[in-house]
Amino acid sequence: MSSSEHPFRWRSLALPALLPTLLFSIGEGAILPIIPIVADRLGADLATAGLVASMIMVGHLIGDIPSGWLISKTGERPAMIGAAFVAAVGLGLAIASTSPFMLGASILVIGIASAVFALARHAFMTSFVPQSYRARALSTLGGTFRLGYFVGPFLAAGVIAITGSTTAVFGLHIVGCVAAAVVLLLLRDPAASFGASAASRSAHGPSTPEGGQLVAHETIGLFRTMWASRRILTTLGVGAALIGAIRASRAVILPLWAVSIGIGDANTALIIGIAGAIDFALFYASGQIMDRFGRLASALPSMIGLGLGHLALSFSHDLPGNVVWFITVAMFLSVANGIGSGILMTLGADLADPRNPAPFLGAWRFTADLGGAGAPLLISGVTAAVSLSLATGVMGVLALAGAGILLRYIPKYVPRSKL
Structure with missing residues (x-):
């Protein structure tokens, strides 16, 4: 760690930086498996x-548009508190939904709030965690989300079993x-826990040449930031979108x-919860791989595995023992996803200016979320x-194409850590 980097202690992340993320992600993990079921x-x-x-x-995707500007103006903690309350309003509307259209509108509100919440924590990590720890710290943040996605479905299964109501999971x-x-209101601001202030961020230089090119533009807004960084976003950004x-x-x-194959609601939540446990268990290993061997060593096998898993699942729907196939592939996909934990956040942090990373991170996340928003629409249409x-x-084919793009465009100049 260079002398210009802030002193870093893992325990300083635990309560103020990671606990709110865990609490929010447990709830999000609980509702994700049951949204299609409630719609049905x-x-x-x-x-x-x-x-x-x-x-x-x-x-x-929509939430990424104002979130970089909002976080730059208000700070990470106020943005997260506001996002949590907006999400709660959306969840209340979901409970009251009487049609798929109303449910979809409620889920849209929840997604907007979730984007602001996630970007605020990502921006904090980019600013205050030394680069030599970056991949491990961001993988730990990704692992915190994954822990929530692991615990959430189990709690959802319990709530359904106790109440007999799938919509009760939104209350969770x-x-x-x-x-x-x-927690955010009661605990000390994590920026203060690191002994840093907004002014101290200016002491950091940009982490990459691309980040430096954005300094003159990054306070203007998302779309100008996207234009200034168009070379990154139309090359590596396509891989991020995939x-x-x-x-x-x-x-x-x-x-x-x-x-489609007739697995019950509670069993679906249970299977996805177990898959989430596998996903979560690999988060720190992913960070170790990225810090020691480079970002590509995590990204490439992850995307290849996700592609092969999707292709295998696509042929199994009408096979004998299709439930066993489903469970097996779900676990395999979790392994593949787990070894890529934190890759999007780490690449975004590598490219952002640490003095004020939120605008570029908003553009980066917008690009990745563009793929995330488009995929379910494509799935629905096909x-x-x-x-x-x-x-x-x-x-599955798109995943393999994405692996090729990442192989070509992931930067080779990102410093590696001697663990």
Whole structure:
């Protein structure tokens, strides 16, 4: 660690930086598997249920537009508190939904709030964590989200079993949002825990040449930032969009597949919860790989694995023992996704200016979320026109294409750590 970097202690992240993220993500992890199920209960067909589920990623995409500006103006903590309360309002509307359209609008609001919450924590990590620890810290942040996505479905299964109501799971996320806001209000601002202030960020130079080119532009807004960084976003950004697409595909296809082969609500939540445990268990290993061997050593096997897993699942729908195939592929996809934990956040942090990273990170996340929002819409369209199996196969091919783009464009100049 260079002398210009702030002193770093892992324990300084735990309560103020990671606990609110965990509380929020537990609730989000709980609702993700049940969104298509609730849509189905409200009368949606399989393709429409996929469309409703995609609204959370569309919300992420819309939320990326103002979030960089908002966080630059208000700071990370106020933005997260506001996002938690907006998400709670959206969840209340979801509970009251009487049609797939109303449910989709509610999920859209939740997605917008989730985007602001996630970007605020990403911006904090980029500013205050030394570069030699960056991949491990951001993988730990990614692992915190994954822990929530692991715990959430188990809690969802318990809530469904106890109450007999799938919509009651939305109430679980409301509790998570309120708890996250309370923690943020009561605990010390994590920026203060690092002994840093907004002024001290200017002491850092840009982490990459591309980051330096953005300094003159990054306070203007998302779209100007995107124009200034168009070379990055139209090359490596396409790979980031495909990573976002394949991750969103996995989150949408697995619940839809379970519905299509007749797995019950509670069992679906349980299977996805176990898959989340595997995903979560690999987060720190992913950070170690990136810090020691470079970003590509994590990204490439992850995307190849996700592609092969989607292709395998696409051929299994009508096979004997299709439930066993589903469970096996769900676990394999979790391994592939887990070894890529934190890759999008780490690449974004590598390219951003640490003095004020939020605007570029907003543009970077917008690009990745564009893929994440487009994938469920593509899945819904192909499912409606042909079949869910073909939609799954298409996503597998896109994952392999994304692996090729990452191989070509991931920067080779990012410093590596001697662990």
